[in-house]
Structures are given as structure tokens and as C-alpha cells.
Amino acid sequence: MKLKMHDLRRAIQENGCISCRLGIPCDVCPNAHADEFAHALASLRLAYIAHQQSHWESRGASFYADHQMFQRMYETAQADTDALAEKIVGLFDWKAISVSAQLRSFTSCVGCVTTIDSQDHMMRAVLAEEHALDAIDDLYDVLEQSGESTLGLEDLLPQLASNRETNLYLLKQRLSEGKKPRKVKHAERKKSIDVQDDKR
Numbered sequence: 001m002k003l004k005m006h007d008l009r010r011a012i013q014e015n016g017c018i019s020c021r022l023g024i025p026c027d028v029c030p031n032a033h034a035d036e037f038a039h040a041l042a043s044l045r046l047a048y049i050a051h052q053q054s055h056w057e058s059r060g061a062s063f064y065a066d067h068q069m070f071q072r073m074y075e076t077a078q079a080d081t082d083a084l085a086e087k088i089v090g091l092f093d094w095k096a097i098s099v100s101a102q103l104r105s106f107t108s109c110v111g112c113v114t115t116i117d118s119q120d121h122m123m124r125a126v127l128a129e130e131h132a133l134d135a136i137d138d139l140y141d142v143l144e145q146s147g148e149s150t151l152g153l154e155d156l157l158p159q160l161a162s163n164r165e166t167n168l169y170l171l172k173q174r175l176s177e178g179k180k181p182r183k184v185k186h187a188e189r190k191k192s193i194d195v196q197d198d199k200r
Helices: 004-013 032-057 064-092 099-110 120-148 151-178 186-198
Strands: none
Touching: 004 120, 032 064, 032 099, 032 120, 064 120, 064 151, 120 151
């Protein structure tokens, strides 16, 4: 009789795994993909922190619009983090979202945004969202390849990715609005006027 994956997972949860106890990599334990789970969660948490920071840092003529936009973004990131964590724990095990693995991943995630000047909070938000989108995409691929994906995960992960893409669209639109028009030099302006005069 062939043992199904969910039966094997339940047996491991009840009896423990000798391989994991000995530190031997295991492909069927609930924490087999702990690094990918942790990376996705850490990247969403980073997006939450980046957006909340930008919410506080908003200033200038577009203060209110930016303030509100970043609030919606960090609230979405928080809800997405909670939804993913609860799904992982429900389907696999609490060990699959190891705190130590999250901290390791979070430390590496932070490096991708700290290279941007703190004043440029728009670009920092873009990098955080792109990083989260990559992590979610990697997790989706790993679960698909291992055969451990479920209909629920196949519904949730694309939704998390869609939220990231929506945020990226809004951020890039906002960045394009912030670009100042190129100043026309006096010589160029005079040349343009002379050309118009010649046409007359």
C-alpha cells in the first residue's frame, strides 16, 4: 500500500524524524522547505517595515497621498504575512516557520534595501516589494517541484504575488510623477524661437 504524503507527514509529526534529529537533510519532513518558507515570510515582513517607515517619512506636497498609500501597503503586507504563516502551520508544522531561519533570512533581506539612501523611501519600497515577489515566486516553484503544493497554496501564493505587483505598479507610477521635467537651456529655447520665426 502506497503511503500518501499527508499520511507520512502526520506520522512524522506524531513520531518525530530520526534524520532531522541527527541533522541529516530530509525531503519529507514538515520543515524540509523551512528556508523557503522563512525567506518568503521574512521578505513580507521586510516589506511591512519598509512601507510603515515610508508612511512615517512621507512629506512635501504629496504628503497625504503618500501617507495613505504606504499605510494601505503596510497593512496589506501584514495581512499577507499572517495568511501565509497560518497556511504553512496548518498544512505542514510550526517548525516550518522557524524563528531562527526567519532571522537569518531577514538579515540577508535587509541588505537589499539598506544600500538605498534613507531619504529615497520610494525606491526602498520598490526594492522591498521586488524582493518579496521573488521570494514568493521561489516558494511557489519549490512546492510545485516537490509535489507538496495544495489547492489552497496555489490560490494563496498567486494572490500574494498579485498584491506585490499592484504595489509595484503604484510605486512606479508615483516615481514617474516625481520626475522633474528637463529644463530647457536658454540656447535651446532661442534656437527653437529662431526656427519658428524662419518658418513664418
